[in-house]
Amino acid sequence: MKTNTTPLLILTLLAASALAHAGEVQVPAMEKEKLCGRCQYGALPGSGAGAMKFVDASLPQAEVRVGATSRDGIGMGYLIGFELDPEAINSLAMASKIELVVNVLKTALGGSPSPLSVALLSSSSPASADMFSQFGAWNNAPQLTPVGTIEGDPELGEVRFDVTAAVHEGTPPSAKNPIVYFGIYAPVADMTQANQGRHVIFGGEAQDAPRLVITE
Secondary structure, eight states: OOOOOHHHHHHHHHHHHHHHTTTEEEEEOOOOTTTSEEEEESSOTTSOTTSEEEEEEESSEEEEEEEEOSSTTOEEEEEEEEEOOHHHHHHHHHOSEEEEEEEEEEEETTSOSSOEEEEEEEEEEOOOGGGTHHHIIIIIOTTOEEEEEEOSSOOSEEEEEEOHHHHHTSOOOOSSSOEEEEEEEOOGGGOSGGGTTOEEEEEESGGGSOEEEEEO
């Protein structure tokens, strides 16, 4: 008798796919006014008061540009915050691997003159906008830890950074301070009008938005 194994094969593949995602928690970037998105900065994270001017394009956004503005000494960066619920906080503490995932959509005018820096800024920040956590994360960068770079003219698509050690060595997030912040930014030396429009453009909505992937 001829046996049709196709349904069994499909079920096996589906089971394997489910196992591949077992124990994985995906946290999307925040969509809170002025706490996460494209920011304007005049100094690098950790430079103190006034380093970040403001978040001028809160998520969700179709695209977030990183690079020079039309004003000398002012750049556009990507401030990325993840607000963790109690389950995600527990998962983070027990995680065997934590990844920051961002999507490069395109570049403009050849991209950034220099590679972009990617860093953990704060692994424990308050959620209330009244606490100005976005400024504290950028200006103070209490757990500033480089986690990688992105080329000025990078390949398009998803980019992953292993941030396990950086997050685990920082202050554990809590119910009171549940936000983990990352930043993507160009060197201040590149922030000139001559470089205006030379941008790396990232996704900021739906499937292209940044996410934190926690593997337990």
